[in-house]
Amino acid sequence: MHAVAAGLGADVAVPHARAPHASTAVAAAAPTRSRGELDVALAAACAGDEDGFVALYRDLQPRLLRYATALVGNDAEDVTAETWLQIARDLPRFSGDVDGFRGWASSICRNRAMDVARSRSRRPATPTDIDVLAEQPAPGDAAGSALEAMSTREAIALISELPQDQAEAVLLRAVVGLDAPSVATVLGKRPGAVRVAAHRGLRRLARMLDDGEVGRA
Amino acid sequence: MPDGPVSFTGRHALRPHATGGRLRRPSPATSLMPGDVADLLLDGEPGPHPVTALLTAACRPGTAHELRGEAAARQAFVDAMPLAVPVALPTARERHSRHRRMRAVRTVVTAKVVGIAALTLTAGGVAVAATGPSGAPAEERISDGAVPGADVTPGAELPATGRAPAAGPGTQARSRTGGCGPVTGAAIADLARVCGDPGDDGQGDRSDDRRAGLMAFGSPDTDARRGAPDLRDPPPAPPATAPPTTGPPTTAPPTTAPPQAGSGAPAADAPASAGPATPPPTRAGAPGAGTGGQGSGRDQGRDESRGQGRDQARDGSGTTSRTTPPGKTGTPVTGRGAPPSP
Numbered sequence: 001m002h003a004v005a006a007g008l009g010a011d012v013a014v015p016h017a018r019a020p021h022a023s024t025a026v027a028a029a030a031p032t033r034s035r036g037e038l039d040v041a042l043a044a045a046c047a048g049d050e051d052g053f054v055a056l057y058r059d060l061q062p063r064l065l066r067y068a069t070a071l072v073g074n075d076a077e078d079v080t081a082e083t084w085l086q087i088a089r090d091l092p093r094f095s096g097d098v099d100g101f102r103g104w105a106s107s108i109c110r111n112r113a114m115d116v117a118r119s120r121s122r123r124p125a126t127p128t129d130i131d132v133l134a135e136q137p138a139p140g141d142a143a144g145s146a147l148e149a150m151s152t153r154e155a156i157a158l159i160s161e162l163p164q165d166q167a168e169a170v171l172l173r174a175v176v177g178l179d180a181p182s183v184a185t186v187l188g189k190r191p192g193a194v195r196v197a198a199h200r201g202l203r204r205l206a207r208m209l210d211d212g213e214v215g216r217a
Numbered sequence: 218m219p220d221g222p223v224s225f226t227g228r229h230a231l232r233p234h235a236t237g238g239r240l241r242r243p244s245p246a247t248s249l250m251p252g253d254v255a256d257l258l259l260d261g262e263p264g265p266h267p268v269t270a271l272l273t274a275a276c277r278p279g280t281a282h283e284l285r286g287e288a289a290a291r292q293a294f295v296d297a298m299p300l301a302v303p304v305a306l307p308t309a310r311e312r313h314s315r316h317r318r319m320r321a322v323r324t325v326v327t328a329k330v331v332g333i334a335a336l337t338l339t340a341g342g343v344a345v346a347a348t349g350p351s352g353a354p355a356e357e358r359i360s361d362g363a364v365p366g367a368d369v370t371p372g373a374e375l376p377a378t379g380r381a382p383a384a385g386p387g388t389q390a391r392s393r394t395g396g397c398g399p400v401t402g403a404a405i406a407d408l409a410r411v412c413g414d415p416g417d418d419g420q421g422d423r424s425d426d427r428r429a430g431l432m433a434f435g436s437p438d439t440d441a442r443r444g445a446p447d448l449r450d451p452p453p454a455p456p457a458t459a460p461p462t463t464g465p466p467t468t469a470p471p472t473t474a475p476p477q478a479g480s481g482a483p484a485a486d487a488p489a490s491a492g493p494a495t496p497p498p499t500r501a502g503a504p505g506a507g508t509g510g511q512g513s514g515r516d517q518g519r520d521e522s523r524g525q526g527r528d529q530a531r532d533g534s535g536t537t538s539r540t541t542p543p544g545k546t547g548t549p550v551t552g553r554g555a556p557p558s559p
Binding site (some may be wrong): 151156 | 230284295
């Protein structure tokens with residue numbers, strides 16, 4: 001994992017060789033924005049338009065947060081915050097379409113997650129007091145959000161139980177919406193290895209679900 | 218047929234000989250998730266597989282909780298935008314022209330610096346050659362050190378050492394830097410007094426004579442003149458005999474001083490225009506100087522300016538023989554080692 005992160009080095013734009021049928025999962029994740037609208041928003045954000053940047057953020061932030069959750073757990077929000085800081089700083093120099101932007105953002109997020117993982121291994125964790133958490137109520141409909149979040153959270157938690165390479169391959173392919181070559185670029189592997197890892201991950205998930213259903217029954 | 222147990226796992230499981238020619242039975246995992254179904258699920262295609270629901274739940278749109286950092290990200294974008302405005306790089310032509318301009322400017326500056334350095338070195342060398350290590354002009358050095366006593370201006374008294382001090386205002390400086398030794402404070406004070414004396418019209422010639430005499434006394438050999446009376450109160454005697462008679466100018470007795478080498482002419486050869494050119498025999502320095510003593514000094518003071526006297530001294534020192542100008546003592550000077558003139 002660390003070797004892969006070191007091999008990536010700088011955060012570079014990922015070539016966008018996404019298959020046409022791979023955007024279906026993305027459309028399911030972001031129904032409010034079509035691919036063409038996101039391309040327009042990306043071009044506007046690169047030119048300095050704030051609304052375009054917000055559209056990109058709303059489309060990609062949940063995916064990055066879930067991906068970072070599988071990598072670093074509770075530090076995912078910090079990781080995504082640093083990721084967006086770097087995106088906001090380097091976006092005018094980016095060139096490419098939405099798929100390339102997703103790959104680029106995923107690379108940044110992964111590198112930041114690796115940094116957090118390294119720093120976490122060097123310093124002891126300081127758990128937050130429960131009283132502090134109780135003073136920070138969540139905005140919006142708490143009940144509805146809890147139901148939806150629980151399902152999404154359970155799904156991410158189940159995927160996070162996979163081995164690291166399989167979990168990353170599944171998340172980047174199914175959640176973030178990258179194609180196999182882009183995932184291979186992000187992970188520093190070959191596309192065939194990414195495909196194998198994703199397949200193994202899905203099989204393991206199916207087995208886990210089957211065992212779970214059998215267990216419940 | 219292999220004798221050992223047959224492996225149904227690993228890549229050998231796909232080979233026919235590993236299974237004894239029988240078809241490999243699919244594993245339970247493969248039956249749960251076939252490869253084509255996995256590709257469809259990863260690509261987001263809907264299906265009846267239970268993993269599809271899991272992936273759909275994982276790909277739901279973001280909640281408000283997940284998007285709560287939007288304000289901070291927007292602010293970061295707004296803050297970073299002014300700094301990230303791309304600046305157009307100069308084209309190759311602009312870079313080339315700029316490089317050419319810089320090279321031209323660099324060449325001009327280098328040429329100027331080299332020229333100034335060469336000019337400074339040349340001028341400095343000339344100045345050093347002209348002044349020498351002591352700071353005095355080379356001509357004056359030659360006149361003072363190389364041929365001392367070769368040019369004895371009228372009115373200058375030759376000290377007993379045979380080194381004739383040159384006359385003129387620059388004599389003191391020359392004697393300071395030359396071989397005559399340092400100028401004493403008394404002589405400088407006397408010179409200052411003389412120069413500061415306004416001098417009446419009737420006493421102009423006499424004042425020049427006094428100055429010329431003081432120039433002659435600038436030598437350290439004439440320190441005995443410290444006891445001389447003040448020249449600002451000369452006796453009202455005739456101008457030709459007034460200042461020199463006030464005291465012994467040299468260490469040598471006036472009456473016993475032999476004619477010095479290079480001095481040449483006796484006092485009788487003083488220019489006729491000086492009036493009573495014949496000094497009294499008791500006058501100090503007259504025999505040694507051989508140039509008419511005060512009489513000749515007065516004549517020079519009349520006829521020539523102070524600077525001319527200095528030039529004359531320079532000319533005489535720079536040459537081995539010298540002929541006095543017409544109307545003056547025509548004594549050839551042959552240098553220090555010249556035999557005394559008859």
